[in-house]
Amino acid sequence: MEPWKMVWDKVTGAAPVVAPPEPASTPTQKPDYLERLKMAESSGVASAAAKTSSAVGHHQFVERTWKDLTKKYNLNYTLEDRVDPEKSKQVAELYTNENKAALQKALGAEPTDTQLYAAHFLGATGAKKFLTAPPFKLAKDVMSPDQVKANKNIFFDKDTNKPRTIGEVYKVLQLKIKE
Numbered sequence: 001m002e003p004w005k006m007v008w009d010k011v012t013g014a015a016p017v018v019a020p021p022e023p024a025s026t027p028t029q030k031p032d033y034l035e036r037l038k039m040a041e042s043s044g045v046a047s048a049a050a051k052t053s054s055a056v057g058h059h060q061f062v063e064r065t066w067k068d069l070t071k072k073y074n075l076n077y078t079l080e081d082r083v084d085p086e087k088s089k090q091v092a093e094l095y096t097n098e099n100k101a102a103l104q105k106a107l108g109a110e111p112t113d114t115q116l117y118a119a120h121f122l123g124a125t126g127a128k129k130f131l132t133a134p135p136f137k138l139a140k141d142v143m144s145p146d147q148v149k150a151n152k153n154i155f156f157d158k159d160t161n162k163p164r165t166i167g168e169v170y171k172v173l174q175l176k177i178k179e
Contacts, residue, residue, distance in 0.1 A: 031178075033113050034059075034092055037120060040176040046083050053150040057082035059092040060121070069095055092120075099124050107131065114170065117177040121154075122147055135167030142166060 041060040042048035049056045054063040061069075061082050069091050070077045081087045099119035103111035106128045111119070119127035126147060133142045139155050140148045140163045148155045154172055156163055164172070 033116065033177075034089060034096065036113070036178050037092060037096075037117065038089070040117065040178075041120075046085050046088070050150070052152065055150075058085055058088045059095075061088070061091065061095075065095070065123075066091065095120065099127070103127065103131075113177050113179045114174045117173050118170075121151065130166065130169070133166045135165060135170070137166050138163045139166050139169040140164075 038044060038058040041055075042058045044058070046058050047056075048058070048060065050060060055061060056079075063079055066077075066079060066082055069075075070081075073091075073094055075087075075091070077084075077087055077091070096116060099116055100111055102124035103115055103119055106124075107115070115127065115131055118130055122130055122143065126143060129142060130139070133139075143155070154164075154169055
């Protein structure tokens with residue numbers, strides 16, 4: 001049982017309004033995570049550029065993350081290399097492996113693809129905060145204002161402009177990554 005749920009039940013004597021998201025059933029042959037990440041982030045367009053941040057390329061790396069990762073792994077890549085499909089995939093794989101290790105440690109279990117996707121766009125620290133928050137809390141109140149501003153389409157319903165809960169955002173990510 002999630003720690004927040006035990007506290008919630010003790011305080012209110014009731015279960016939360018929104019249940020924690022359950023992982024979707026896994027098809028026997030689902031496409032590779034990095035391929036699904038590419039499609040979720042850029043629809044497979046190598047030159048895709050975000051309107052709300054500096055994110056560019058198949059895997060939508062912002063400048064800072066790209067620079068940090070390429071420096072850390074001694075890759076002599078420029079910012080323009082974010083649109084190179086092979087280089088973007090290589091950096092995405094390194095970043096995914098980092099995030100996977102951080103989430104395994106934080107969650108005490110193998111992360112799902114949805115959890116890895118959360119770490120891809122929120123960073124490992126942001127994903128830990130997101131993934132351990134009660135599902136009924138508004139995501140905009142849990143995440144940093146910069147993350148919310150850069151990902152308004154994730155944190156707010158596009159039709160109603162209503163802020164989404166953590167559980168609702170999780171479901172959006174789950175659908176995007178096709179888990």
